[in-house]
Amino acid sequence: MSLVDETQKLNFTFDGKAYQGHAGDTLASALLRSGVKLVGRSFKYHRPRGFLGAGTDDPNGLVEIHGKDVCEPNRQATTIKLFEGLDAKSQNRSPSLGFDVLAINDWLSPFLSAGFYYKTFMWPKAFWEKVYEPAIRRAAGLGRLIQEPDPDHYDKGFLHCDLLIIGGGPAGLMTALNAGRSGKRVILANDDFELGGRLLSDPIEIDDAPALDWVSKTIVELRSMDHVRVLDRTSVYGVFDHGIYGALETKTDKIGAPGARMVLWKIYAKSSVLAAGATERPIAFPNNDRPGIMLASAVRTFQNRFGVNCGNATTLFFNNNNALSTISDVQIDVRSGRYVIDTSGRKALNSITLNDGTEISTDCLAMSGGWNPNVHLTCHKRSRPVWNEERACFLPDTATLPPEMIVVGAANGAFTISEVFESAVTASIAMDLNPGKTPKTQGPNFEIQPFWHVKSKKRSWVDFQNDVTSKDITLAHQEGFSSVEHLKRYTTLGMATDQGRTSNVVGLAVLAEATGKTIAETGTTMFRPPYTPVPLGAFAGAHKGQHFKPTRLTPSHRYAAENGAVFVESGYWKRTQWLQRPGEQGWRDSVDREVVTTRSSVGICDVSTLGKIDIQGQDSGKFLNKVYVNTFSTLKPGRCRYGLMLREDGIAMDDGTSARLSDSHYVMTTTTANAVSVFRHLEFARQCLFPDMDVHLISTTEQWAQYSIAGPNARRLLQKLVDQEHDISNEAFPYMACANITVCGGTRARLFRLSFSGELAYELAVPRRYGDALIRALMKEGEEFGACLYGTEALGAMRIEKGHAAGNELNGQTTATHLGLGGFVSKKKDCIGKVLSQREGLIDDNGLRLVGLKSVDPNQNLTNGAHFINDNDPRIAEHDQGHMSSVAWSPELHCYVGLGFLKGGDKRMGDELWAVDFVRDHHVKVKVVSPHFVDPDGERLRV
């Protein structure tokens, strides 16, 4: 009944040696068929290990998948779908799997019990992080990361359904069929690459025919329904709030394959059915970890699904009648009083010894200690499993499980095929689905006699992946770690990639016995996402490299790029930082030229990134009075005004100008950085604080391409573009004027006479469709003035020369008073933040004030972030007088200039003190001056 296609050969290597498998194989089945039983070394003792399970339950067969120059560690060979060219390597061994020098740990095992490291490597303390831990991690561990970028692509996506069915075994298939036939939108997520679950492995008959016939018919019908979506190789790894499920779809295991290797789905489901099956558990008997000792269900899977015989002489050791379908030569039923007390065979099992002294030669021991329902995802819903004595397992607690999740099949303790179908039908009826005809099945009832471990002085493994033995658990109890949660952390029981699928319940049983409690009293740990490992790359999805985050380009981007622009990231924006011209040796050359050109003739800067918010409505003026500290309702149409906005706590939030285009229409400008947060703040104020006002907001940041044209020749340049009917002379269009105009023969535009640079300046906005054309027109027409495009560095230098506050000053800690704008705060009206801005600590006369700073020695540069200390005071924090917030080289003044916040600064003009910068070890004596270095009276603005 093998499901592999023997006609399709697939070549692969394991530890460099070439092998051949078949289509339909996992790496594990292909290795076993090739006679490879030793596949790994254990975590701590480096003991030889073979496969214990045949699927996601296997703790032993962890391998690396290699691609060109990269590898992915910790992959379960039992879940890797074999592909042509697979290059797999074993891990956690040195130098080879066959000869591992660290196997010496096994001989040292009496010293390496649980907690050994914590107890032993205590002195000297400093050695732990630098010496002991790295050495221990190298010796004990899983695979290793290569610390190179993941070359593969991943995607993320969103799926929606009425019903998510988790698991493609008989319970999941039956429920999916019923839901599909009832017209529900269904997603069936199956973590295997074949549907059928245990029906693929067990010799079961359904409707008097092999179970696979029923599986095939069901799959055909499901795939024929448009509203049913079957996701193969998709593991639901977590359940989250609001009906959201995380699922990982593996498209291929191959590294470097084209397209997305995996897709991380966020599934929005109205309800779900957990049909995740159950995991068989081992029995803890001495030396139960040798290659060849496997779960009975794994032996059946390899045998029946993959056509691989796991041994020449198979012995079955079991405590439940579910195991009886395993083909074996010898059966040891614990219910008859016989059990295994030891095994032999270093790299493969040779023989077992029973409690009655019998020694049996065997190379495959199939063991079954019962079944653990896969209840993990119910725990993600904060439902805690409850112990069922009759089935000897934890079952989902339906009393605490939210109604949108129903558990069916073996995941709910239905361990026979008849019970599985019964539970699927019952669940279907509960969900108002057409239950259809229940398939006919036969078989004995499930019977089990709990049998957890064999007491012995020898080691009996409970958690194969973490090398935790029953002795470790009793030791933990002796040392006081008797709570199940403490046990887990002390021994690492149940951690790592298999999340204790095979080990948890055995571990609890051993602990319960040690503490003298029942398993029900002992309880279980909670399971948290992820249920199965998820590569971090899948969480990132497509968001890496150039796709890591979106970028926003300005209207002049193309022109700037053509003309030597260096771009800087400002949020998502890429802004021109400066433009390098031939012959310029460094950025300062470019920036100085841009400043000098602007101050002496005309410079153009793309200011489209500044937030633009159109505010309309009869109450717009009143609304602005509430959000700005100063008054806007009195602003006349055709005029602009600088405004400062506070947060509710009185701290300065943002500043900018707002222009009044008509009685009911203002245009607010925000800083680039705060464009979104200011819009959100305004919407909150509009909807929640002032809902009765007639005010509407809409962002027009993207609508308009806006350029600042600054410098003494700004008007002459503009006059070449602005249509003649619009008079922009100083008299007709004075400082702080604004208007709707046309340019270049009728193109719609907005013109604002504003200045950030301190020069005669305008901001001209056109619909963005004309943005590229306008910058080219401005630069062409500006040629006669030697106009230049300037970037954010020149913009920054000029605003510091002018003493304008920007992001460094509006840093979320300063108030209007600190900024020297206390007089701006209108006393005639209330505004957001006004009351709290008047708190005692914020209005102290000797509090921080914005000042200008120059170095006493003009040859010395200033540094941003330096702290001010009075001349003779010790340079310690207690004597801190404030800090430097912005510095720039001033091409106008030929020295460095700075802005900073100084205690009582407004009263300390002319003082000399130290700007101390321990980070750069640069201390400069500075003089306190007015922050307005250039044109303090604003004459240039008004010419």
Add this chain to the structure above:
Amino acid sequence: MSKLLAQTPFGGLEKTFDGIKLKEISGFEIVSLAVAKGQSNAFAKTFRKQFGGNLPEPGNWTTTKTGKILWTGQSQYFLFSDEVDERLDKTLQAPFSDIAYLTLQTDGWAPLEISGPKTHDVLERFIPLDLRAWEIRQGTRTSAHHIGVIVIKTGAETYQLLAPTSSSKTFLEALDHIIENVLSV
């Protein structure tokens, strides 16, 4: 002074993949209409008179004699007018005086049409909404690849996607990347 020439965000893009077609859509203006406080009835009446058709419910669009109109927020609609006029907000304002505030939005949005049998396979990796279940009258603001977008269903397998103009390049790159991933399997 010569006239300024308009450019479209995607430069007239038209791309065909196996089962997917991307096409820049142009030749229309977007005008936002914000309803003045207490003027809902007057607005609906004036709207019907000016454009014909009914106003859409939240999450929907309707057809008018000048083009689509989409509900975009509380008391706010986007009119997609077939008339190309960069002053359309001003042109249309008069009958809505004191009833609604009109704002030109065309230039803020980069519109792209995606169509073809694999459209949903692509969009389910791009947009968090249940588009397969949508009807051909639905449209809304949402996000794609961390970008705020508008998505409008115009056919069984046809959508209009509007990304902010400044993000049009990055938006298209992301969409191309996803299409490549979808088609490579």
